Amino acid sequence: MKRIGFLGCGKIGQALLKHIKELDGVDVAFVQDPVYTKAAGDTFPVVTKGDKDLYATADLIIECANASVLKEWGVTMLQATDVLTFSVTAFSDPSFWDTMVQCKQTSGHHLYIPHGAILGLDGIFDGRAMWTAIKIVTTKSPKSLGRTDTERTVLYDGPTRKACELFPRNVNVHASVALAGIGFDRTESVIIVDPAVETNAHHIYLDSDSTHMELIISSVAKGAVSGAYTPQSACGSLDRVLQHTRDVLFV
Ligand SMILES: NC(=O)c1ccc[n+]([C@@H]2O[C@H](COP(=O)([O-])OP(=O)(O)OC[C@H]3O[C@@H](n4cnc5c(N)ncnc54)[C@H](O)[C@@H]3O)[C@@H](O)[C@H]2O)c1
Structure with a gap:
């Protein structure tokens, strides 16, 4: 047991x-x-x-x-x-x-x-020695970020480490990708708030000298921290x- x-x-x-x-x-x-x-x-x-x-x-x-x-x-x-x-x-x-x-x-x-919330952490980990750049762009509604913005705004663009400090409940995906890949200081996080969206979306870009990969994950979270x-x-x-x-x- x-x-x-x-x-x-x-x-x-x-x-x-x-x-x-x-x-x-x-x-x-x-x-x-x-x-x-x-x-x-x-x-x-x-x-x-x-x-x-x-x-x-x-x-x-x-x-x-x-x-x-x-x-x-x-x-x-x-x-x-x-x-x-x-x-x-x-x-x-x-x-x-x-x-x-x-x-x-x-x-x-x-x-x-x-x-x-995402796919493929095992594959990101497998390629950790080859990635030269990893960027994650997250777009969320004001409600899911606990805000009241009326227009699309880039709230943050910089190293994932600081994004985790600023948005601890909203960027677990960024933290997981950073840990599996090239670390919290070399991974770039972009956080966008957009009142026109009802989804939480993560767009992940992985680059090496020879390979480019993109993952797009979009889900309706209805204001909750976790999607379905x-x-x-x-x-x-x-x-x-x-x-x-x-x-x-x-x-
Ligand atoms: N890794 C990922 O991809 C990923 C995806 C979604 C959510 N998350 C994270 O997973 C966690 C849980 O998400 P959820 O949607 O189940 O959240 P939730 O808000 O539904 O549940 C959190 C639970 O923690 C409890 N809690 C609060 N303070 C506590 C304490 N001091 N001791 C013990 N329990 C306490 C709350 O009472 C609540 O029942 C969050 O940190 C969320 O950000 C991670």
Whole structure:
């Protein structure tokens, strides 16, 4: 029996909880979330604070809260068990990233970064030695950025590290691409607010001396931080971590 803990259990977490109920040999160890209310049949503990003993009851903890919560509990979790984390902008803080890498090495536990809202992080990682430039242009509605702009405006154009500091809830895609590719300082982030759009769109440009690739991801998020695809992809990532590989395994 594999036991999964949750740090944060909103849109992504609840999709994963539902998915786990359909899997054989997988159970929920705990949910840590100040607002989660138990549903009928929930037998696991729901807590507002964690500690190493609680975390050690899980084979894997899935963080789907936010970057500051990940920074608060990340080291304690990784000392205790494997961690899969969605709030990737937290890793733009170099001291937090270094501490987590060191903790991963001393504990022997794994740190998993899911592909989340986009496709192809594994392929970006495979090409990391060859990329000469990576740029991500994100266009969102004022509502999804918590703003009231009345005209299209470029809010930011510069290194991904600073974009993560300015928009921690909105640029997890940028952070994941930076980590998989050429890092937070060499990846360029452009953030555009546009009242004419109802979608959240990411346009990713990857360049090397010999290759050019583009990925376009566009989704209706209705003002929420996560679109409809991310909870689906989260379930696939969990399956791959657990090696519940269905019929065909895409690697
Ligand atoms: N990597 C990606 O591609 C990607 C894509 C979408 C979302 N995300 C990120 O994933 C995270 C979760 O997204 P979501 O849509 O499920 O968000 P959500 O707002 O629906 O859920 C977040 C949950 O975290 C809980 N929370 C808040 N403070 C907490 C604390 N101190 N301790 C424990 N739990 C706490 C909230 O109560 C809520 O239930 C966010 O950081 C989001 O930005 C990443």
